[in-house]
Amino acid sequence: MQKQYDYIVIGAGSAGCAVANRLSADGRHTVALLEAGSRDLNPWIHVPVGYFKTMGNPSTDWCYTTEPCAGLNGRSIPWPRGKVLGGSSSINGLLYVRGQAQDFDDWANLGNEGWQWDNVLPYFKRSEDWQGEANTLRGQGGPLAVSETRLSRPVVDAWLQAAQNSGYPANKDYNGADQEGVGLFQLTAKKGRRCSSAVAYLNPARKRANLTILTDSCVEKLLFDGVRVIGVQLGSGQLKANKEVILSAGAIGSPQLLMVSGIGATEQLNPHKIEIVKELPGVGQNLQDHLQARPVFKCAASTINTEISSWFKQGLIGLEYLLKRTGPMTMAASLGAGFVKTSLSPDRPDIQFHIQPFSADSPAEGPHKFDAFTASVLQLRPQSTGHLSLVSDRFEDHPDIHPNYLATALDQQTIVAGIKIARDISQQAPLKSLVIEEYSPGPSVCGEADADILNWVRDTATTIYHPTGTCKMGNDDMAVVDAQLKVHGIKGLRVADASIMPIITSGNTNAPAIMIGEKAAAMILQEMANV
Structure with missing residues (x-):
């Protein structure tokens, strides 16, 4: 291990792997990529359905837990985050969603020049190796394999047709010209195996002499010379950065590391006797996430619940995967996708559906003993924001996470409207003939009254694993980084991960995080070329 590098990238997650690959690609710059977790050797990481084994596993998951949340009737909930090469892209549900073009135009309209849709689309395309039908909006030949779903289930097909019969359009490619509509999810997978950011960006780069990948290397603090970051403190010593440090530790890790290093709000740092290097009150604020409510419907069609109900059936499924790389073990977190508008958002979708041909009260308890499907509902652009x-003053001590879900009237009304849509679709042909009953919440728990539906959401809803926004990009008093992702008032330091999102994107956040990594690296290299 050297002691000095041109660039140090902290965090080998969705964005960090992309940054490290691109900065080291031409061989001119030495790059150290530091990951607090271990190598991605656990075989369950690479099996698409393996997220059941890696989430909640301390060897691959930071295992964060939120503080009690008033919007969830005082409940605390788990917040999985990847702690392994690939970060959360190694333990997530593999779903690939860019978001809406308006999301990025909104970022630009907040003063973040260069982040409108036309600017970021080339970086989405550059990252992709799209396995579907070629078109001008999709990328091919990039490092990240993105494929169409290879699995089907009759109940999901029936849901998609019922949604169309309810007036929601079919959409074969929600990552194309328009997100609105219903169809099948796209996956970060190829030939039945997960394509994490580590698989996509690190595996091809491992033999580069100028790239050093250090696992089990938790950064304790940033090192400063005045207001310039010059390196990092590890438990094993110090590493120095000749040019820049790029912080890609995620929406929890990045703001926490800034704060324990002396960058943040005085009221956060003073109680822990942390010397203030730069007062930035927005660090750890603007926390946004997608909250999912999970209506479950018993059905008269085969689902994963009963398909894995015995060791014999599980053995056959495992054998199919080993021999063919097909079958239920290739399944992502959801099959059916829906991006629909409620009356509260007539111009663009504000609800996303994840249609799953299985159901469970909790992952730990395993699937129900009866056939059922889940029509998970989330609000795409919640107004509620929380904080860390x-x-x-120790990075090893998890920060308190205050998600502040359902704090606004719009958020409450939108999630209720989404559940009503789920119920309506369940009563449309051809799905209606397959639905035996609504299992959860069920008419005995809540009828059509908005207050009852909302209370059920508060009692049962959980994260869908999309924390963002805690080092937001912008120029206002609460912004942490500028449009070049440079930390305000600090030299030699950028943040490149989902924490820089000023507004959460409309959908799953892995694809935008990778795009952010691609764009960050391009901006750094362009700046160096102009020196």
């Missing part, structure tokens, strides 16, 4: 707060 330090509990000590």
Whole structure:
């Protein structure tokens, strides 16, 4: 291990792997990529359905837990985040969603020049190796394999047709010209195996002499010379950066590391006797996430619930996967996708559906003993924002996470409207003939009253694993980075991950995080070329 590099990238997650690959590609710059977790050797990481084994596993998951949330009737909930090469792209549900073009135009309209849709589309395309039908909006030949779903289930097909019969258009490619409509999810997978950011960006780059990948290397603090970051403190010593440090530790890790290093709000740092290097009150604020409510419907069609109900059936499924790389083990977190408008958002979709041919009260308890499907509902652009707060000056101590779900009337009304849509679709042909009953919430728990539906959401809803926004990009008093992703008032430091999103994107956040990594690296290299 050297002690000095041109660039140090902290965090080998969705964005960090992309940054490290691109900065080291031409061989001119030495790059160290630091990952607090271990190598991605666990075989369950690479099996698409393996997220059941890796989420909640301390060897691959940071295992964060939120503080009690008033919007969830005082409940605390788990917040999985990847702690392994590939970060959360190694343990997520593999779903690939860019978001809406308006999301990025909204970022630009907040003063973030260069982040409108036309600017970011080339980086989405550059990252992709799209396995579907070629078109001008999709990328081919990039490092990240993106494929169409290879699995089908009758109940999901029936849901998609019922949604169309309810007036929602079919959409074969929600990552194309328009997100609105219903169809099948696209996956970060190829030939039945997960394509994490580590698989996509690190595996081809491992033999580069100028790239050093260090696992089990948790950064404790940033090192400064005045207001310039000059390196990092590890438990094993110090590494120095000749040019820049790029912080890609995610929406929890990045703001926490900034704060324990002396960048943040005075009221956060002073109680822990952290010397203030730069007062930035927005660090750890603007926390946004997608909250999912999970209506479940018993059905008269075969679902994963009963298809894995015995060791014999599981053995056959495992054998099919080993021999053919097909079958239920290739399944992502959801099959059917829906991006629909409620009356609260007539211009663009504000609800996303994840249609799953299985159901469970909790992953730990396993699937129900009866056939059922889940019509997960989430609001795409929640107004509610939360925050992180330090509990000590040590990075090893998880910060308190305050998600502040359902804090606004719009958020409450939108999630209720989404559940009503789910119920309506369940009563449309051909799905209606397959639905035996609504299992959850069920008419005995809540009828059509908005207050009852909302209370059920508060009692049962959980994260769908999309924390963002805690080092937001912008020029206002609460912004942490500028449009070049440079930390305000600090030299030699950028943040490149989902924490820089000023507004959460409309959908799953892995694809935008990778795009952010691609764009960050391009901006750094362009700046160096102009020196």
